[in-house]
Structure formats: structure tokens, C-alpha cells
Amino acid sequence: MVVAEFVSELRARFGIEFKDLSILDEAFTHSSYANEHRELGISDNERLEFLGDAVLELTVSDYLYRKFPNLPEGELTRMRAAIVQTKSFSSFSREAHFDKYIKLGNGEEAAGARQRNTLLEDLFEAFCGALYLDQGRAAVIKFCQQVIFPHIDAGEFRGISDFKTALQENLQQDGNADIHYEEVSITGPGNARQFNIDVYVDDKLLGSGSGKSKKRAEQAAAKAALVGLGVIS
Amino acid sequence: MVVAEFVSELRARFGIEFKDLSILDEAFTHSSYANEHRELGISDNERLEFLGDAVLELTVSDYLYRKFPNLPEGELTRMRAAIVQTKSFSSFSREAHFDKYIKLGNGEEAAGARQRNTLLEDLFEAFCGALYLDQGRAAVIKFCQQVIFPHIDAGEFRGISDFKTALQENLQQDGNADIHYEEVSITGPGNARQFNIDVYVDDKLLGSGSGKSKKRAEQAAAKAALVGLGVIS
Structure with a gap:
């Protein structure tokens, strides 16, 4: 199960309390951990990552659409791609301290997977998928207001395209x-x-x-x- | 403005009534029409297409995630890609008779753009973007229940992968x-x-x-x- 420290941190930093902790646990279970502990019969976070990817795509698209009413479609698409990518999502993951809490198999831990950007990107998506299932899209929007949107507001992804x-x-x-x-x-x-x-x-x-x-x-x-x-x- | 016939058809076939008809009109305005009628100061449907693309991605992902609880992430991704593509979306567009109502410039009309698959795909996305803005995601889900999900239920996109x-x-x-x-x-x-x-x-x-x-x-x-x-x- 997820450690109590993480549950407290989610509450204190983001005001998030999961109703179903098992889904939060699934989001933080890497396939290498699930494979090494098959006796536990647990699922890894890959299906949640699939769902979270789509939730984030819409949440970011909706924000950009409303924030930049003059921006043509091509520029919106370019900005969305700049946000919805490994480098950004892995850095949001670190910002939220998710790297501390992912459960890895011993082999992957030894190989340094905990700080691998693609793993942290997948983890960020899986967390948002879990949050969406547990509490609906409004909770994901609220989380993005804390973690993603300030970076957009600061112009980090705009280049000077608009x-x-x-x-x-x-x-x-x-x-x-x-x-x-x-x-x-x-x-x-x-x-x-x-x-x-x-x-x-x-x-x-x-x-x-x-x-x-x-x-x-x-x-x-x-x-x-x-x-x-x-x-x- | 959108023709009355289309407004009636949307109501009769799909139970959809737009609060803001100008956004429906925007969804059915191809860039070639907006360019030929610049004196009208109207927007084409490309920004709505950007938004609708993301709305559909989540709506389809959510449906697949819940419908196939045993399917691994790779297969979910493959199925989503099979649904969210030009061939499928253009055929949904025709099924909903959208091809009748798109407003095109004269040049594009003469070039046969009305039946071009990429145009009908974009139109389907733009319509869903407009529906989302006008009435929220629940309305898009309801529309997909009529137009997309029956095809998924019939196994059209499954191959036999699950x-x-x-x-x-x-x-x-x-x-x-x-x-x-x-x-x-x-x-x-x-x-x-x-x-x-x-x-x-x-x-x-x-x-x-x-x-x-x-x-x-x-x-x-x-x-x-x-x-x-x-x-x-």
C-alpha cells in the first residue's frame, strides 16, 4: 500500500485525498515491481497511464484554447506538444515529489530507473488517470492549476509564437x-x-x-x- | 448561420440543441469559406478541431478503459489509434450527415472537398469541440454513445486482440x-x-x-x- 507519508503530502501540498487508496497504489506501481511481487496479484500503472495521457491532453487543450483566443490551431497544437512531452511531464513529476514514491523492482532500482525521465512521465500520467477515476476531471483540472498551468502562464511553452x-x-x-x-x-x-x-x-x-x-x-x-x-x- | 434543416436534424436524430448556434456555425465553417467571405468576419473551424480532437481522445479512452478491464495498455493504445483516425472519423461524420452541412469556398467545393476524408474527420472533431464548449463533456459522451460506441461494441476495432x-x-x-x-x-x-x-x-x-x-x-x-x-x- 501507499506509504502514509505520501498520503499526508498529497493532502498538505495539493489538498488531494483519495477515496480509493488502492487506485493510488496502482498508479505508483511500476511493472518491474508488479513482476517481482507476483504473489501479491497487483496491477502495474500502465493502464492508468493510458487513461491519464488522454485526461491530460484534454485538460491542457482546454486551458490553451481558452487562454489564447487569438492563437491559430497550428500554434495551439505546437504548444500542446511542447507541454505534453517527456521533458515537461517528468519535471512536473519531480516537482510533485512523485519520484520519491514510485515502487520499483530491485533490478530497475539498481539501474537508476527512479530518475529516468520516461518513467517519471508515465508516472505523472498514471497519477492523473487515477485522480480522474477516483474524483473526476474537476480534480485533475485543480491539480493542473497547481502543477502545470503556472508554467504556461509564465510563458514557458510559448516561445514567442503568439x-x-x-x-x-x-x-x-x-x-x-x-x-x-x-x-x-x-x-x-x-x-x-x-x-x-x-x-x-x-x-x-x-x-x-x-x-x-x-x-x-x-x-x-x-x-x-x-x-x-x-x-x- | 447554420441552416434550420440541420438544427432540426440534430434535435431529431441526436437530441442535441445548441444554446449558442454561432459556435455550431463555426464548427461547420471550412477555412476556404471563411477566406472567401472575409467581409463577414467569421472564424473557421480549426481551433474547434484542436479542442474536439482532445475531447474525443479522452471520451474514447475512458470508454475503452472501462469496457476492457483485462486489456493491457498496449492493446488499449492500438484500439484507440484504430478508432481515432481519419477513416473512422470521416465515416462517423457521414453517418451523422455532417457532409451535407459543411460550408466550403467555391474552389474547394469544385475540387470535391465535401467528400474528402480528412475534411470530414476535421469536421467531426470540430463538431465535438463545439458540443463540448456549448454543453460540456457529458453531451459529447452521449453523442459518442450514439455514433462511436456501437461500433466498438460490435467489435469493429478489436481485431481479436483481447x-x-x-x-x-x-x-x-x-x-x-x-x-x-x-x-x-x-x-x-x-x-x-x-x-x-x-x-x-x-x-x-x-x-x-x-x-x-x-x-x-x-x-x-x-x-x-x-x-x-x-x-x-
Whole structure:
């Protein structure tokens, strides 16, 4: 069974109390441990990892969709991929101290598996799968608000891909700025149209951009403006 | 705006009534239409597709997880991939008559995009994203119960990969059968153990199987039993 110390830590740090501790235990059981202790008839965490992967995908997608209303689909997908990956999830796992509590077989323990990123990623997903089964998706969202979303809010995964939002944030540091985008022209044949757009702040032209949709052209114009302002190079 | 005929059809066939018709409209707006009618200032369905993709991934994963309690993670992942793909989603889209209602630009219409599988897949995802935003995940689950889950229940995506469940279903057609799995031996070195398992029905040996985990060995034994029974070859 899960150690009492971990149960206390989950309660104290995240306000999480599992109704069914056996499902939490399953999430922290690596296949190497289940195989070495077959007399216990326990399951490893791989099925929970399958479920948790999907729960996290939706939770992150929903957050990004609402947080970045101007971001085109391609950029949302790129950001989601940057968040939902081994490097990020293993670091969230460490942040939550999950590495302390995973149960490993002796061979894997000796091989240093406890700090292996792919193992910690799987563990993070399995924990979220278990939390979802035990308490529903709202509990997973609450957990992500503590562990994942602050990193998104800090801009860690944005690169500077949402140039419109970055421009707005930059200009509004000094009070209100009236930013507007104006279409200059549409060029190219019907099946390969190109939109050409200028961005103005308080009637001053800051940048021009082109793209195959209005949104992309606006992003390109905002990017040009950020370059002109020396925010990015 | 969405045509009244489609609103009626959604209500009559699926019991769905959107609170916000503009979000339904967005789901059925292809980028080629939005680009040709830029004076309308409308959004295409690509962001909703991003969200719907994740909603469907969780809805399908949750269903598979609960429906197949004996299936190992690898098989769940394989089945999910078989469901969450262009061929399946485009056929669900047609089944729901979505192809009739997508708004396309003239160029794309002329190019036959209305029956293009990738477009219909994206449309199916966008619709589910819109339904999720308008009415929450329960409404998406209900819709999937009508459009996706019956195909899963009919075994369309299973191949015969879950041999244990298939064996159970086969034997229990003729009333109750006492199926049990017995471990014969564990062979191989510690880091490459092989489990050897026999399956019995009412004390009659039906098959033997081996695998690197107990679950895999049981699946192999059940498969051998199904071959012996002439159910599969």
C-alpha cells in the first residue's frame, strides 16, 4: 500500500485525498515491481497511464484554447506538444515529489530507473488517470492549476509564437494602447490567396505582415512590430 | 448561420440543441469559406478541431478503459489509434450527415472537398469541440454513445486482440463456464522473465501461452484456446 507519508503530502501540498487508496497504489506501481511481487496479484500503472495521457491532453487543450483566443490551431497544437512531452511531464513529476514514491523492482532500482525521465512521465500520467477515476476531471483540472498551468502562464511553452498577444502585453505595460490591424490587400490566385496586413498602435504603423489567412498575416505583422520595438530579434 | 434543416436534424436524430448556434456555425465553417467571405468576419473551424480532437481522445479512452478491464495498455493504445483516425472519423461524420452541412469556398467545393476524408474527420472533431464548449463533456459522451460506441461494441476495432474477453464471450454463449488461468512456470533470467500459463474451462485444459508478463501469457493462452475451439485460425 501507499506509504502514509505520501498520503499526508498529497493532502498538505495539493489538498488531494483519495477515496480509493488502492487506485493510488496502482498508479505508483511500476511493472518491474508488479513482476517481482507476483504473489501479491497487483496491477502495474500502465493502464492508468493510458487513461491519464488522454485526461491530460484534454485538460491542457482546454486551458490553451481558452487562454489564447487569438492563437491559430497550428500554434495551439505546437504548444500542446511542447507541454505534453517527456521533458515537461517528468519535471512536473519531480516537482510533485512523485519520484520519491514510485515502487520499483530491485533490478530497475539498481539501474537508476527512479530518475529516468520516461518513467517519471508515465508516472505523472498514471497519477492523473487515477485522480480522474477516483474524483473526476474537476480534480485533475485543480491539480493542473497547481502543477502545470503556472508554467504556461509564465510563458514557458510559448516561445514567442503568439505574437499578437505578446505585442498587446508589451504595449499595455505602459497603460492602454489602441492596437488595430488593417488589411492592405489580398494578392495571389483564388486557391493561394495571400493576405497583407498592417498593425497600428494609436495610428502609428508598427509593422506589416503577410500570410495565407487573415490570422496568420496578423501574427506576421505583430511579429514585425515586436522586432521593430526591439522586443525580439 | 447554420441552416434550420440541420438544427432540426440534430434535435431529431441526436437530441442535441445548441444554446449558442454561432459556435455550431463555426464548427461547420471550412477555412476556404471563411477566406472567401472575409467581409463577414467569421472564424473557421480549426481551433474547434484542436479542442474536439482532445475531447474525443479522452471520451474514447475512458470508454475503452472501462469496457476492457483485462486489456493491457498496449492493446488499449492500438484500439484507440484504430478508432481515432481519419477513416473512422470521416465515416462517423457521414453517418451523422455532417457532409451535407459543411460550408466550403467555391474552389474547394469544385475540387470535391465535401467528400474528402480528412475534411470530414476535421469536421467531426470540430463538431465535438463545439458540443463540448456549448454543453460540456457529458453531451459529447452521449453523442459518442450514439455514433462511436456501437461500433466498438460490435467489435469493429478489436481485431481479436483481447483474446481473454473473446474466449469468455464465446464460452458463455452456452451458459456459465468456469474459466481459470494457472501459472505453470516462470522461466528465463530476472530481467527477461517469461511466464507460462494454461487456461482451463471446467477443469479441461484448453490452451497454453507464454509472455513477458502474466497478462500477456494469459492472452496467449486464451488465443491458443480460441484456435483450438476453431473460433479463430
